[in-house]
Amino acid sequence: MSNYSKLTPEQFQAIGQELDAIRNEVTADLGERDANYIRTLVKRQRQLEVGGRVMMMIPPTWPLGVIALSASKILDNMEIGHNIMHGQYDFMGDKAYSSQTFDWDSADTAKNWKQTHNYEHHTFTNIIGKDHDATGYGILRTSDAQPWEPRFLFNAPLNLLLATFFQHFVAVQNLHLEEVLIYKTKTKAQLKEEFKPVWKKMKKQLVKDYVLFPLLAGPFAPLVFVGNVAANLARNYWAHIVIFNGHFPEEVEQFPESVLENESRGHWYVRQLLGSANFSGGKLMHIMSGNLSFQIEHHLFPDLPAHRYAEISPRVKAICEKYGLPYNTGPFVKQALSTWKRILRLSLPSRTAKVNLAAASAANDAQEPLATAA
């Protein structure tokens, strides 16, 4: 039985109020500390980026340059871009840190990201059919509720492919390629139209990293080209593993669309709790993962500054204990292995037929989620 259906309506309501209280407390306290945090981080990222790009042009410092630019791209995408675009720093009233205007060093357009991620993924977290992330970005089989297809035999290699070109897959995620290529529910003309703004951004990123900066290096152009490939790869693999750790360890729950009927704030909170997983680590690990090591706290409060998650996590944990809910966390490697186990397991048809999305929806029982625990 799922943890979701163990709770009474009163308990859902109480959890909602207790989590709201945490949220209000942090919101009331927002100020200089948060502004200074993000400003300092942006400063460091800028130093790493400029330093990295320069060092890459000088053969002896090339390895340092690759490390610096990789770190810069990771910071830019995770702790800075992802979090600013969530509106975590909108309170500052500064355009440079505003969710309305910020853009990141990624092939994905800020507009598409905010649609698929901020709106769809964060509102409909782990609801099969509504959260495109939950069904493997249209590429993988990441849920028992996804009917098995022969292409999922390649789940593991496809996951590697997804990780390798993560920024580009994320960039086209909003286009739902699978609807054109596999299910034929979308026309090529439609796809072409939607791809235009994406290609505009992709092109800019490609020209910058693979044409302009190499040319600037003159005779060392190949070095810079390879260095930029390495930095983009490092960011892609890292972002992929962090994000997968947040939602695909085996114990994380997924839900049928029916849970959305009359979903209260308390229900929404509990769904976020059960649909996310943390991983442990030191301060550097938290910063480099954009504090998505606190994926649970992030999903409860996506628009609170992420550096606050560590501070509120003991209180979230206490609420979980109080209501007998799991607080899914573990070492980074353990969570990563668990996600790969799921990917591998799901490359074959699911053995237990208990998870059938259609059946769950037909039952129309808002209290019955899809338990994916094996």
Place this chain on the structure above:
Amino acid sequence: MISTATSNTVLKTGLRRVLGSRLVANLATPHGVDHYLEQFNPTWSLHEVRAAVTAVRHDTADSVTLTLRPNGNWQGFKAGQFVRLSVQIDGVRRTRCYSPANSVHAADGQIELTAKAHAAGFVSKYLHDMVRPGMVVTLSQADGSFALPDQRPGRVLLISGGSGITPVMSMLRTLCDEGHQGRITFLHYSNAARDVIYAAELAQIAARYPNVELLRAYASADQGGELSGRFSREQLLKAVPDYADAQAFLCGPPGMMKAVQEVWAEDGIADRLHLEHFTAAPIVAAAGDAGGEVRFVKSERLATNNGATLLDQAEAAGLRPESGCRMGICKTCTCRKVSGQVRDVRTGALSTGGDEEIQICVSVPVGTVTLDL
């Protein structure tokens, strides 16, 4: 000396050309060139006007006068215009309007802003207490139609009250620098002599320029002003009998401005009176209008209309729309209304129900309103 200055300018223009080029823009994508320039010097920017504070002075107990050195993006101002000044207070960027008080001909290119720290004045209090030389602030380009006309009028009457002195001070200094030949009357209202910002300089100017007449009006006669008490037609007739011949420029608290406006209107010479509101008139919305919802489209939020201004309601809903003066003059908060009708709290005028730009700080929704926020 001259050649150094020239080569400096050439260097600066050259650097600006390079930094503003498409190549550099493509290298700096997606963050933009300014994002990186900041790293080297907080006042460097290709587009934004930023200024370093070079001096902080307290002429009176509750006022602060800042001298600012703007970067190369500053395009100058007309005497009387205002700028929007942004500072970060407790992590939050705040914007307010201030009128430069210096002459437009100031040789050093610096800007002088004076603020009076009101008890409830959040930003002015910060400027008064916290700003130190070396700090960097963000400015807008100069704005506002309250300004000396390019064709300078001969006879000029400058009327101000309290900290409304700043734009007319700029006009006075500018005219003096230009060797203005016509008569200038500087009529200033203040509670007490010790509250007058620029008191010493005003006295100096009056002594130096025979065509400048200084009339200080204090609350009571024993303060030693040329006049005393509030503005009235009788007082004006006695002190400035030829006021109808002058182009008059007025800036002060709402009560005083209203009294002056009435005299000019009664005389049928309202076209000779130019004015700038600088303090917020109390905003009261009729309770009967509160109904329906306020829909914020971009941020996907919804609030029950409580009759407050749209800016207040947006902020109460957790949004942080850009805003400045909060009284309808600076246009910072201008945003697109998708649908619904609003009432202008200053005039009571009702808007159309359609798609248009409105200033949310002075608009209260009449029924359901949808904003592109």
